[in-house]
Amino acid sequence: MNQSAVEPIDMGTWNRGRVGMLCLIFGESMFFSIFVVAYLFYIGKSGHGPQPSEVLSFPYLATACLLSSSITAGLAVRFIARSHRWLAVLVLAITIGLGASFIAFTAVEWYGLIVDHGLTIRTNLFGTTFYSLVGFHAAHVIVGLCMLSLIFCLLVAGAVRSEHAERVEMVTWYWHFVDAVWIVVFSVVYIIGT
Amino acid sequence: MASSEGLSVSTVPKDVDRTWLDHMHEWVSTVDHKRLGVLYIFSGLFFFILGGLEATAMRAQLAIPANDLVEPAEFNRLFTMHGTTMVFLVGMPIVTGFGNYLIPLMIGARDMAFPRLNAWGFWMFFFGGIVLYMSYFASMGLYGAGTAPDVGWFAYSPLTGRAFSRGNATDYWILGILISGFGSMSGAINMLTTTLTMRCPGMTMRRIPLFVWMMLVVSFLMLLALPVLTAAQVMLLFDRFLGAHFFDTQAGGDAVLWQHFFWFFGHPEVYILIVPGFAYASEIIPVFSRKVIFGYVTMVAASICIGLVAVGVWAHHMFTVGMGRGLDIWFAIITMVVGIPTGIKLFNWIATMYGGKIRFRVPMLFAIAFIGQFLLAGLTGIMLSGAPFTWQLSDSYFVVAHFHYVLIGGLLFTVFGACYFWFPKMFGWMMSERLGLWHFVLFFIGFHLTFTTMHIQGLLGMPRRIYTYEPDRGWAIWNAITSAGVVLQGLGVAFFLLAIFMAFRQKKPAGPDPWDAWTLEWSTSSPPPEYNFLSLPEVRSRRPLWDLKHPEDPDWEHE
Numbered sequence: 001m002n003q004s005a006v007e008p009i010d011m012g013t014w015n016r017g018r019v020g021m022l023c024l025i026f027g028e029s030m031f032f033s034i035f036v037v038a039y040l041f042y043i044g045k046s047g048h049g050p051q052p053s054e055v056l057s058f059p060y061l062a063t064a065c066l067l068s069s070s071i072t073a074g075l076a077v078r079f080i081a082r083s084h085r086w087l088a089v090l091v092l093a094i095t096i097g098l099g100a101s102f103i104a105f106t107a108v109e110w111y112g113l114i115v116d117h118g119l120t121i122r123t124n125l126f127g128t129t130f131y132s133l134v135g136f137h138a139a140h141v142i143v144g145l146c147m148l149s150l151i152f153c154l155l156v157a158g159a160v161r162s163e164h165a166e167r168v169e170m171v172t173w174y175w176h177f178v179d180a181v182w183i184v185v186f187s188v189v190y191i192i193g194t
Numbered sequence: 195m196a197s198s199e200g201l202s203v204s205t206v207p208k209d210v211d212r213t214w215l216d217h218m219h220e221w222v223s224t225v226d227h228k229r230l231g232v233l234y235i236f237s238g239l240f241f242f243i244l245g246g247l248e249a250t251a252m253r254a255q256l257a258i259p260a261n262d263l264v265e266p267a268e269f270n271r272l273f274t275m276h277g278t279t280m281v282f283l284v285g286m287p288i289v290t291g292f293g294n295y296l297i298p299l300m301i302g303a304r305d306m307a308f309p310r311l312n313a314w315g316f317w318m319f320f321f322g323g324i325v326l327y328m329s330y331f332a333s334m335g336l337y338g339a340g341t342a343p344d345v346g347w348f349a350y351s352p353l354t355g356r357a358f359s360r361g362n363a364t365d366y367w368i369l370g371i372l373i374s375g376f377g378s379m380s381g382a383i384n385m386l387t388t389t390l391t392m393r394c395p396g397m398t399m400r401r402i403p404l405f406v407w408m409m410l411v412v413s414f415l416m417l418l419a420l421p422v423l424t425a426a427q428v429m430l431l432f433d434r435f436l437g438a439h440f441f442d443t444q445a446g447g448d449a450v451l452w453q454h455f456f457w458f459f460g461h462p463e464v465y466i467l468i469v470p471g472f473a474y475a476s477e478i479i480p481v482f483s484r485k486v487i488f489g490y491v492t493m494v495a496a497s498i499c500i501g502l503v504a505v506g507v508w509a510h511h512m513f514t515v516g517m518g519r520g521l522d523i524w525f526a527i528i529t530m531v532v533g534i535p536t537g538i539k540l541f542n543w544i545a546t547m548y549g550g551k552i553r554f555r556v557p558m559l560f561a562i563a564f565i566g567q568f569l570l571a572g573l574t575g576i577m578l579s580g581a582p583f584t585w586q587l588s589d590s591y592f593v594v595a596h597f598h599y600v601l602i603g604g605l606l607f608t609v610f611g612a613c614y615f616w617f618p619k620m621f622g623w624m625m626s627e628r629l630g631l632w633h634f635v636l637f638f639i640g641f642h643l644t645f646t647t648m649h650i651q652g653l654l655g656m657p658r659r660i661y662t663y664e665p666d667r668g669w670a671i672w673n674a675i676t677s678a679g680v681v682l683q684g685l686g687v688a689f690f691l692l693a694i695f696m697a698f699r700q701k702k703p704a705g706p707d708p709w710d711a712w713t714l715e716w717s718t719s720s721p722p723p724e725y726n727f728l729s730l731p732e733v734r735s736r737r738p739l740w741d742l743k744h745p746e747d748p749d750w751e752h753e
Contacts, residue, residue, distance in 0.1 A: 006396035006732040016307040016391040023383040027417045034425035034455060038440060045446045122437035125446050132432060132440075 021170045025177045028140075032181050035136060036188055039129040043193055046124035053194040055117045062105035063186055066141070069098035070179045073148070073172040081165035085155065092152050095175075099145045106138050130189065137185050140178045147171045225309035226724055227294050230316050232620060234291025235613075237320055238284050244327070245279035246687065248272045250680055253644075257677035259665040269661035270344035274367070275326075277347030281463065282371050283323040285601070288609055289470040290319075290381040293409045295620065297385055299715035299722060300403045302394025302731040302738075307387040308380075315380035322374025329366030343367035346659070348460060349430075351441035351452035356434055365434060368427045375420045375427075382416035385409055394714075396733035403713045403736070404487060407494045408473035411501040412466050418505065419462035426455035450515055457508035464600065465504040469497065471568075471605040472539060474612040475561045479543050481615075481711045482558035483550030486749075489542045490736060496535035496542075503532050513584040522581040529579035536572055540565060555709075556630035560611030563638055567603030571596060574649070589659075592652025598645045610637070610690065617697065618704030622720040626700070629693035633686050640682025647675045712737035 011019075043052075072095040079088035110131075113119045121131045151168055154160045160168065221229060252272050255264040264272065294312065298305055306312050329342045343363040345353050354364050389410050393402065430452070432438035439445035441452045480487045487493065509517060509525045517525075543565055552558065574596040578584050587593060610633070617625050651672045656663065663669055707716040714731055715722070717739050735741055735749035 006734060008395040009393045009397060011391050014391065016387050019390050020307060020383055020387040023386050023417055027379055027383070027421045030418055031421035031425045034422050035429075038429065038451065041448070041451060042446075047446050121432065122439070125439050128432070128438040128440055128447075132429065132438065 015166075017166065017170050018173075021173050025173065028177065029181075032133075032136070032184070035129070035133045036184060039133050039188055039193065042125040042129050046126040049124035049127065050113075050117045050119045052126055052130070052189070055113055055119060056190060056194055058190055059105060059109065059186070062102050062109075063182065065098040065105070066102045066179055066182050069095045069102070070172075070176050072098065073175050077165055077169045077172055080155070080160060080168055081162055083162045085158070089152070089155055092148060092155060096145060096148050096152060099141055099148065099175075103138060103141060103145070106134070133185060134189065137178070137181055140181065144171075144175045144178050148175065223313075225305075225313045227298050227306045227309065227312060228620070228722060228724075228726075230312050231291045231293075231295025233316055234287040234294060234319070237323070238287035238291060241279050241283035241287070241323055243687075245276050245284055246684070248276040248279065250684060252276065253677040253680045255661060256663075256673050258674065259663050259667070259670045261662055264661065266661045267344065270346075270659075271342040271363075273659055274343050274346055278326065278343070278367065278371065279323075280601070281347060281467070282374055283319075283326070285467040285605065286374070286378050287319055289412065289467060290315075290378060290385075292470065292474070292609075292612055292616070293385050293412070294381065296616065296715060297388055297406055297409060298392065299619075299718070299726055300406050300713050301389060301392060301397050302714050302727060302733065303388060303392035304726050304730075306384045307392055308384050311380050312384050315377040315384065318377030318380070319374040320377075322370050322372070322377060324370075325373055326366060326370030329363050329370075332362075332366075348453075348456050350456075351430070351449040352443055354430055354434075354452075355442060359434075365431070368431055368434075372424055372427045372431075375424050378416055379420050379424075382413040382420070385413040386417065389413075394727075394730045394733060396738075400491075401733055401736045404476040404490065404493055404497075405473040405713075408469050408476065408497050411497045412469050412473075415462045415466050415469075415501055415504060419459045419466065422455060423459035423463075426452060426459070429455075450512070453512050453515060454509065457511040460511065461508040462504045464597075465500060468568075468600055468604050469500065471564065471608040472497070474608040474615070475543060475564055477713065478557045478561045478608075478611050478615050479546050481709050482553045482555060482561070483547045484553070485546055485550040486737065487542065488545035488548075489538075492538055493542055496538045499535040500532065503528060503535070507532060510579055510581075510584075513581040514588045526579050526581050530576060533572060533576055540569055540572075555614075556625075556627060556634060557611040557615035557709075559631075559634045560607045560614070563634075564604060564607040564611070567599060567607065567641075571599035571603055574599065587652055589657055590652040591648050591656045591658055594658045595645050595648035595652055598648070602641060602645065607637075607641075610634075613690075614693075615709065616715075617694070618708045619715055619720045619722070621697070622704055623697045623700070624702045624704045624708060625693045625697045629689050629696060633689040633693060635686075636682050636689060637686030640679045640684075640686055643679025643682060644676050645679075647672050647679070651676070707739070712740040714738055717742065 072091045076088050076092045076095060079085075079091060119127045119130075121127050148171065151160060151171060221233065224230060224233075251264060252269065255261050255269060294306065297303075326343075331341075341363060343349075343359075343366060345359060345364055345367065349364070349367060352358060389402070389406055429438070429440040433440050433442060433447075439447045441447050441449055443449055476487060476493060507525060507529045509521060510529045513522055513525075543561075547562075574592070578587070578593065578596055614625050614630050617623075651669050654667075654669060654672070656667070656669045656673075663673075704720050706719050708720075709716070714727075714733070717731060718727055731738060735753050737749045741748040741750065
């Protein structure tokens with residue numbers, strides 16, 4: 001009968017790195033969705049203290065920074081794959097700069113909320129849900145920045161070459177995910193919430 | 195073709211000069227999926243003994259009415275630690291352990307997809323467990339209140355608020371489970387990725403053993419459910435340490451939200467624990483019936499259905515909080531729907547046995563007992579899915595009996611079966627049939643004495659989690675029987691431990707394939723070498739080892 005050689009399993013481009021990263025992203029989305037649900041559930045239920053519509057303003061610049069950093073991150077992978085090392089260094093530096101300015105905008109926003117409006121995590125339900133949702137997102141941005149900075153250093157040192165492009169791409173998948181979470185957070189907190 | 199062709203016979207090199215410290219170092223620093231699997235299973239068994247002792251203390255207290263062996267506060271700690279231990283530190287690691295050990299072997303891979311992540315996951319689980327038990331020694335905290343957590347394994351709010359849970363006992367519960375949860379999540383990522391990307395040539399998704407399919411569903415559920423618990427626990431931590439108000443009813447927070455979050459995790463968790471039971475049974479029953487599994491494709495479909503439906507039934511744990519008629523009806527109906535794929539599985543196992551040449555060895559005995567007991571557990575589950583029925587019996591011993599029927603009659607029996615079935619593969623020595631039989635008979639009788647009678651106490655109105663009861667309630671005789679059963683179960687477990695001990699002592703060699711089985715793990719030596727397979731196997735059917743042993747009638751001609 002059919003004794004010919006057995007075909008190896010071909011998963012196409014779906015190697016273990018991609019599948020593993022996708023699994024991680026799935027788990028992370030479950031984590032965030034619970035905080036989103038809590039935020040939506042508690043909208044308008046704060047008895048006292050500042051309300052979202054009084055103190056929140058649209059973070060246009062922060063959003064623009066974070067969303068455009070996804071594009072530069074994608075470019076970085078492309079440049080690394082094509083061995084354009086210094087172009088990759090440049091766009092990666094821009095990516096890190098954009099991500100860092102997002103964090104800076106968040107810091108300014110939080111400073112205003114805490115100092116000017118007296119809104120902390122213990123003030124009311126809005127403070128509780130706002131700081132935990134936005135804070136966890138910001139924490140993920142910081143983790144992403146750490147990974148990108150590490151790649152940046154390795155790239156400058158010449159340790160990241162074109163054969164590592166796919167590994168760098170996995171980090172950018174995480175970065176894109178953090179971006180996508182921001183779109184949800186932005187819609188929930190700054191559009192629906194106000 | 196010689197029947198032994200393709201069976202790699204290399205053994206692990208034995209080095210007699212190594213000290214115990216070297217061995218220790220090897221086990222602690224290992225990234226081998228087999229060693230990690232064994233570590234998972236044995237630490238699960240260790241916590242199983244702890245959780246069992248806690249249960250024994252509770253049953254000793256409840257054996258006679260108006261008893262004062264255990265004081266009320268201690269009783270609360272006992273049932274909290276018992277539930278938490280059994281779910282998170284026994285069920286989860288044993289499930290992950292067997293998955294870890296067997297998935298790469300069954301799909302013809304040399305290790306998991308991420309071996310170091312695998313080791314990280316194990317140690318996170320293990321130290322999470324240690325953190326939980328540290329509470330007994332360390333949680334006097336700043337306030338000098340409490341030792342072990344006493345809020346129940348589902349830790350309902352507002353009981354877990356600062357005002358009602360003083361001291362740090364509840365924080366130990368949160369942190370211990372949170373840490374071990376990270377371990378389980380990484381294990382789930384690993385199992386999913388390994389199954390999807392590491393299969394050997396010819397091992398298509400239509401050919402992987404049912405065990406692997408079911409663990410795929412389990413890993414998916416872990417990845418879906420555990421982050422939810424983590425998020426809810428983080429909220430609780432924020433409430434307790436930062437003064438947030440997620441579950442703080444005085445500031446407008448909602449205690450029922452915790453219940454929704456917890457059970458959105460908690461119900462999939464039930465399936466995370468029971469579907470591996472199905473997985474073990476689906477491997478054991480065909481081998482000891484000498485037949486292929488009946489309805490492979492329907493089994494896979496039923497597992498996936500269970501996995502999907504499991505996500506939509508969580509609030510049947512909450513019929514008594516007043517969700518309203520619409521939600522009650524929705525969750526009652528969806529819960530009843532679970533009975534359909536589960537029923538399909540039961541019929542498939544019975545159909546596999548039907549007309550087979552059944553060998554009543556110890557693993558098979560446990561698997562057969564599982565079928566009957568799980569049927570009963572499912573039937574009481576259907577009863578409880580009716581919301582009005584739950585209004586009568588919620589928080590009674592009927593519920594306790596139901597979920598112990600699921601988790602002991604369902605999961606634990608198959609875990610015991612799996613231990614006897616795969617122990618020869620893991621260590622290369624057979625476990626004693628005679629001791630195994632004693633274990634089975636004692637545990638079987640003890641289980642039914644304890645948990646079958648428990649239904650009656652529940653119907654008679656005995657609430658769960660009470661530390662004692664008055665003699666005139668008519669519960670005394672049933673409680674006495676329930677507690678007597680614990681003695682037999684304890685004896686059964688003692689025989690189990692003795693059987694493990696004697697297997698290591700007697701060293702009765704098992705050979706690569708003691709049960710004349712068909713899946714790939716039996717094609718390599720026992721215990722398998724570090725690299726599992728000398729040359730990667732090539733698979734042409736669902737029973738690759740059968741094909742090797744029976745070249746005159748291979749399976750691929752019939753599939």
